[in-house]
Amino acid sequence: MTEYFAGYEVVARTRNFLVTCVNDEGARQRANNVAATCEYDLSQLNDLFNTRFEAGTTSPYAIWVVVLEDDPTSNISAWNQGYETEQSSTIYIQRGYYPPPPSPPSLIPPDPPPLTGVDLDYAVTEVPRFLFVAELAEIMMEYSGYGWYPGNSSGEGLSNVLGALLHPSGYYDLPNSNLGGPRVNAWMNGTDGPPKIAPFTDYVTGPDNTDKNQASYGCAILFINWLVYQLGYPLKDVIRTGGSSLSETYARLTGKPAGTAFSAFWDLLRAHVNAATTVQRDNIFPLFDLPYRGITITEAAPIVKLQQTDAKPASFTVKPGPLCAAQPFDFFETQQLIEQPVYARSHGLANAVFRWVVADVEVPIRQAWTTVEIDRPVTKENPDNTITSVGDTMVLQYGIQDFWNGSALYLKTISWQGNCVLPVTVSAHEAATPGEAEVSHEANVALSTVSWSPGTKLQNAWKRCNPFFARMNDSFWYLTSQLSDVQTRPDPPPVERTTRSIVDAVTQLQKEVELYARASRLPEAEVWRLLWSQAGFRSAQPVQTAIDLTRRLVQRSAIGDDGARKDADPTS
Structure with a gap:
């Protein structure tokens, strides 16, 4: 039999929470999602705030969570009524995420394959959890008394940082939705209003006395991340040294004057971003000067597009093991067309622009397969360790897909003439400073289109020899x-x-x-x-x-x- 409380359906009773919802299937599912993780989320916030919120002991009442029917027209996703001592503190969650319908499958698979996308089903589950943590964090601000005020830009910034920390998918993985982040772009780009806000307005020296201005609490989000991931202060210490402003928090942490907080923050940022910069995460740190920046290159497993094996064997003299002498064995030549993905990730840049060079040939074209001729030796490595020269030129196609602070280069062979090792160089610089020097990294990428398979006689000899x-x-x-x-x-x-x-x-x-x-x-x-x-x-x-x-x-x-x-x- 369904239990009700104050007219709402009871979904779960936990040690510290009463989770309820309206009579709506979507609200009921979102309430169940919150109930599954609410105690864990509280334990994480208790640790960060250095508190011991516990209903019936350190706090007189449990927290009441009310999940409402989704209202797509509402600009308010969730809210709370603050920390209460005379009754239960209450959290209301109104919005849910409903992803767009998937595109119909293509009759021809995309080539190159699309980069791994987000898990939309998981994001649907995580959105109410993100909203819950953001609201619970504001209750914890009042409960702990460190000086954070939920109603201004500093407190709203911290609540978003904590929600995204515990449930990042419910914050970042929401395409075609204004529910999630990143939210720092509004501060870097400015807003047309009303009121109109200039890019990089200082909300560090003094907060904006509202939690509704994404530009001002976007500034707070980025500043808190700067304290943690650039300056290296633990998030726990940042929370526990809260003050009337972010500059006061900075002063308590660093021992430096509060009046220098924004200038120290801005002096780093202006070498990496401008008013046109758009990033995909609220945390862009750490940022480094050129000598300390880096690029990581990763080769994925090659994608075999077409393969064939010669029916007629070739004979090579090899030694099958230390107990047997060398003798002729049959091998079968296998030829394949491959697509080799090469991924690059930048480190120390806010919004990197990438440039690829393959064996001294720049390959600049994006989003289309382009044929290129590379002057490199093409060979076949034979089973007897001899090398057969095939030619001096490799003809291939390349494709490039860029993503935030990363780029993917695809090298596709169009013949199986032989194998080739290509020196691949990727360079990057900040999009905001196109004339600056680049950071580069080089790796040798092997394109193997010919290999040899041993015959049955050699496989048996391996076991014997x-x-x-x-x-x-x-x-x-x-x-x-x-x-x-x-x-x-x-x-x-x-x-x-x-x-x-x-x-x-x-x-x-x-x-x-x-x-x-x-x-x-x-x-x-x-x-x-x-x-x-x-x-x-x-x-x-x-x-x-x-x-x-x-x-x-x-x-x-x-x-x-x-x-x-x-x-x-x-x-x-």
Whole structure:
């Protein structure tokens, strides 16, 4: 039977909260979302505020949460009535997030693939939680008495910082909505009003006595993030040194005059942003001068667009293991067209503009595939470690997608003539200062369109000729079975025991791969590639211990620290 309180449906009673809603399915779901995390959120705020809010002990009443039917026409998402000592403090949550309908699927998959988007379903769940934390934080401001006032721009800024900290998806991941952030752009860009507000107006020296002006509390959000992520003061200390203004908080933290707070803040910002700057997060810090800026390049796994394997084998003479002599074996050439994503992320910039160069050729065009000819050696690496020269030019296509403080370069091969290593350089500077020097980073990106797969004869020879293969193969299959067991069994073992077992299995596999690589004179990376490759030396079934008969030979062919054999060939 449904329980009611003051005409509202009771959704949950927790230690410190009574969560209710109106008779509306959307409101009911949002109330359940709040109820699921409200106690955790309170514990986090208690820690940050250094308080111990507890209904019935340190506070006389629980907090009453009322979730209303969503009103898309309302400019007020949520509100509270402050900290009450004569009755329950009350939080009202009115708005919800309803994402736009997805676009119909394309008959032709997008190429390059779109960058990973936000999880809209999770954002729907997180929006009421963000609003709840922002309102609860304002109650905690009054409860703690540190000097933060919820009704001005400083208090509103802090409540947004805390809501976004605990539930970032409910703040940032809301396309086509004015419910969330970032909210610092209004301060940097200014507003047309009314009232009209100039960019970078000083709300640090004194707050704006309203919590409705996004420009003024956007300033507070950015200033608080500057204190924490640029100057390095813990958020707890920032909260506990609150004053009548943000400049007073600055003075208490740093020991410097309050009158210097905004100038110190602005002196850093003006080297990185201007009135046209738009950022995707409220926290743009830390910001660095040129010598301390950086770029990280990450290569994703190549995307195979087309693949074929020659039916006719080619013969190469290779040594299958330390116990056997070199002899001819069949290999099958595999050709593939690939798309290689390369991601760049800037560090120390507020709003970076990126420039890509591939082997001294600048590639500037965005949002379209562009063909380019690169002068670099194109080769085939053969199984016997010989190199076949194919040509001196690689023809490929590139595409670029930019995102905030990042850029993605896609290199797509249009033939499978051979393999090539391309030096890729990415440079960046602040969008607000186009004439400044750039920070750069270079990486070598391999485009591999030709590889070799071993025939059955060589795969069997690996097992016979390499004494470490069996142990490595057993270790691999043991690790596989461990992971499968954890995933499928209805009564999984305790987390600690499972983790320890998997770590032990991984450690053993690593040791066996190292031994195999040394014995086979192969790079470890190549051994791992073969181990995970369907065409590699991983067997269809775990190898049984019959191979233990080779242990006598293993003792006679011990491997030294330098990877060299210590005695004569045991096969002689």
